[in-house]
Amino acid sequence: MTNERKAPLDFIRxxxxxxxxxxxxxxxxxxxxxxEPNGYLHIGHAKSICLNFGVAKENQGGVCHLRFDDTNPIKxxxxxxxxxxxxxxxxxxxxxxxxxxASDYFEQLYQWAIQLxxxxxxxxxxxxxxxxxxxxxxxxxxxxxxxxxxxxxxxNLDLFQRMRAGEFEEGSRVLRAKIDMAAPNINLRDPAxxxxxxxxxxxxxxxxxxxxxxxxxxxxxxxxxKITQSICTLEFEIHRPLYDWFIEQIGIYHPRQIEFARLNxxxxxxxxxMLKQLVESKLVSGWDDPRMPTISGLRxxxxxxxxxxxFCDRIGVAKADSRVDIALLEHCLREDxxxxxxxxxxVLRPLKVVIENYPEGQAEDLEAxxxxxxxASGTRKVSFSRVIYIEREDFMENPPKGFFRLAxxxxxxxxxxYYITCKDVVKDPKTGEITELHCVYDPETRxxxxxxxxxxxxxxxxxxxxxxxxxxxxLYGHLFTKPNPDEIEEGKDWKDSLNPESxxxxxxxxxEPSLKNAQPGDRFQFERLGYFCVDKDSKAGAPVFNRAVxxxxxxxxxxxxxx
RNA sequence: UGGGGCGUCGCCAAGUUGGUAAGGCAUGGGAUUUUGGCUCCCAUAUUCGUAGGUUCGAAUCCUGCCGCCCCAGCCA
Numbered sequence: 001m002t003n004e005r006k007a008p009l010d011f012i013r014x015x016x017x018x019x020x021x022x023x024x025x026x027x028x029x030x031x032x033x034x035x036e037p038n039g040y041l042h043i044g045h046a047k048s049i050c051l052n053f054g055v056a057k058e059n060q061g062g063v064c065h066l067r068f069d070d071t072n073p074i075k076x077x078x079x080x081x082x083x084x085x086x087x088x089x090x091x092x093x094x095x096x097x098x099x100x101x102a103s104d105y106f107e108q109l110y111q112w113a114i115q116l117x118x119x120x121x122x123x124x125x126x127x128x129x130x131x132x133x134x135x136x137x138x139x140x141x142x143x144x145x146x147x148x149x150x151x152x153x154x155x156n157l158d159l160f161q162r163m164r165a166g167e168f169e170e171g172s173r174v175l176r177a178k179i180d181m182a183a184p185n186i187n188l189r190d191p192a193x194x195x196x197x198x199x200x201x202x203x204x205x206x207x208x209x210x211x212x213x214x215x216x217x218x219x220x221x222x223x224x225x226k227i228t229q230s231i232c233t234l235e236f237e238i239h240r241p242l243y244d245w246f247i248e249q250i251g252i253y254h255p256r257q258i259e260f261a262r263l264n265x266x267x268x269x270x271x272x273x274m275l276k277q278l279v280e281s282k283l284v285s286g287w288d289d290p291r292m293p294t295i296s297g298l299r300x301x302x303x304x305x306x307x308x309x310x311f312c313d314r315i316g317v318a319k320a321d322s323r324v325d326i327a328l329l330e331h332c333l334r335e336d337x338x339x340x341x342x343x344x345x346x347v348l349r350p351l352k353v354v355i356e357n358y359p360e361g362q363a364e365d366l367e368a369x370x371x372x373x374x375x376a377s378g379t380r381k382v383s384f385s386r387v388i389y390i391e392r393e394d395f396m397e398n399p400p401k402g403f404f405r406l407a408x409x410x411x412x413x414x415x416x417x418y419y420i421t422c423k424d425v426v427k428d429p430k431t432g433e434i435t436e437l438h439c440v441y442d443p444e445t446r447x448x449x450x451x452x453x454x455x456x457x458x459x460x461x462x463x464x465x466x467x468x469x470x471x472x473x474x475l476y477g478h479l480f481t482k483p484n485p486d487e488i489e490e491g492k493d494w495k496d497s498l499n500p501e502s503x504x505x506x507x508x509x510x511x512e513p514s515l516k517n518a519q520p521g522d523r524f525q526f527e528r529l530g531y532f533c534v535d536k537d538s539k540a541g542a543p544v545f546n547r548a549v550x551x552x553x554x555x556x557x558x559x560x561x562x563x
Numbered sequence: 564u565g566g567g568g569c570g571u572c573g574c575c576a577a578g579u580u581g582g583u584a585a586g587g588c589a590u591g592g593g594a595u596u597u598u599g600g601c602u603c604c605c606a607u608a609u610u611c612g613u614a615g616g617u618u619c620g621a622a623u624c625c626u627g628c629c630g631c632c633c634c635a636g637c638c639a
Binding site for chain 1: 564565566567568569570573574575576577578579585586587588589596597598599600601602631632633634635636637638639
């Protein structure tokens with residue numbers, strides 16, 4: 001299948017187009033997304049997924065593999081394998097039969113290691129980790145050769161086999177590539193290929209007592225899978241000479257590695273290490289906390305795969321370090337949901353309004369449009385009665401200039417309802433808090449239009465007291481107060497900039513009756529408020545909504561600019 | 564100070580052989596509006612980190628300088 005993209009080709013797609021043109025790989029395009037199953041996927045991974053699977057999809061016969069780089073059993077867990085597969089699928093991509101694991105190649109890798117030992121290109125080293133560090137030198141000083149560097153092939157073979165057999169303690173020996181301890185590129189200073197880890201592996205069980213390092217496994221895994229363009233992030237650029245060296249020494253198929261800049265987003269962190277810490281220290285409710293930039297968190301928050309894919313298309317792919325404004329992500333969601341989400345009325349902070357001239361005990365159904373952006377979505381009925389709730393912030397006793405919602409003596413429209421005019425403000429005599437409003441309605445304005453053509457400045461959302469349903473609503477804000485939480489100030493901890501107001505739970509909310517049968521995962525636009533998603537915590541008659549993103553709000557911006 | 568990269572509008576990012584700076588987000592203004600939503604118009608880099616050089620002409624070529632990121636895990 002071939003999908004056309006409108007945007008100009010990024011540098012990676014340009015390279016692939018050129019490779020195709022020169023027939024470098026006989027017309028094949030095989031990419032791969034190679035996560036380590038040691039955490040949940042986040043929006044940064046989505047960028048890589050969209051790139052790798054996207055490139056495959058755009059080119060005739062292109063394929064993208066999902067390969068788990070499961071070379072470190074200490075950090076990897078079954079839970080992560082599952083979440084990763086779920087998230088990739090949810091994003092809309094399919095690896096088909098091409099699901100692989102670096103652990104599938106452990107035996108082959110071992111044989112290649114033997115080959116390198118035989119050709120004098122690898123040796124068993126007895127230096128401790130600390131000693132190895134000392135011998136490695138620094139960026140400006142060359143390293144020194146290990147005293148074990150010149151062991152005979154026979155001895156190396158023997159030792160390496162015994163490492164595999166589990167004869168030695170963890171950390172006592174490693175297999176190293178014999179390259180150049182004076183190389184200016186530190187990765188070439190005899191890097192470790194195998195370490196002893198007496199730990200069971202999720203997939204290979206107790207079969208192995210030694211495990212390949214990522215550097216030793218990754219390039220060969222790509223080679224085995226006949227990957228054409230091996231796309232990875234910038235930090236691996238300096239590893240490329242090592243990968244090239246391994247592949248040349250073994251004499252196998254050579255994929256082309258291309259590096260791009262990883263994603264950074266404002267007001268959040270995109271490092272698995274930090275995200276894991278937030279989860280483990282219970283600073284968030286889990287990997288799928290709606291405040292997390294994880295795929296599962298975004299999903300729970302109400303994001304759509306379409307919005308995330310659109311975002312990934314828009315940010316582009318390049319080599320310059322960058323930090324994308326999270327407002328762009330939010331914009332992508334709004335744009336998607338504006339077209340698709342049905343509109344509904346919900347009052348988050350209810351203020352009671354009694355319509356004095358509306359007959360007691362009377363009720364009527366008003367017709368409301370489900371989505372003005374999508375005529376096919378039809379209409380629904382909304383119950384109206386004498387006592388309704390409006391949003392507390394839609395009334396001001398002493399309105400400042402520019403506030404054109406309800407105020408004493410002022411007339412506004414109730415969406416799909418009537419024009420009402422505020423006659424009285426009732427307050428708690430003790431606290432002075434406004435407890436209810438008394439209004440009168442104009443029966444001629446049913447549906448929201450006035451026969452005399454009189455205009456009102458504002459339209460309010462509302463809900464009938466008697467007919468509405470109680471609900472809980474969770475409002476989410478940025479996880480951090482700083483745009484760049486990973487740039488830590490002197491003497492501070494990155495967690496210090498966590499936003500204490502990133503979650504606000506509202507319990508006394510009222511929503512219109514049509515939401516009675518809303519299912520977890522359903523998304524709606526609460527008119528004038530934002531886009532909300534039904535949470536799994538919902539119970540019958542007690543729905544819970546997560547705010548995915550607010551609507552753009554000119555009034556709040558006016559207020560903000562006045563401060 | 565060794566090596567590898569990168570520097571185009573507030574944030575991303577096009578700019579393929581040098582020909583006179585796309586687009587999106589954000590922001591400001593206006594129109595429209597039964598969501599202060601959506602939509603639609605308009606505005607916003609005489610300038611491409613910087614200083615020189617080559618050229619009729621440079622963001623694109625050359626040289627120097629400055630800045631930022633990555634590398635010293637038996638992590639990935």
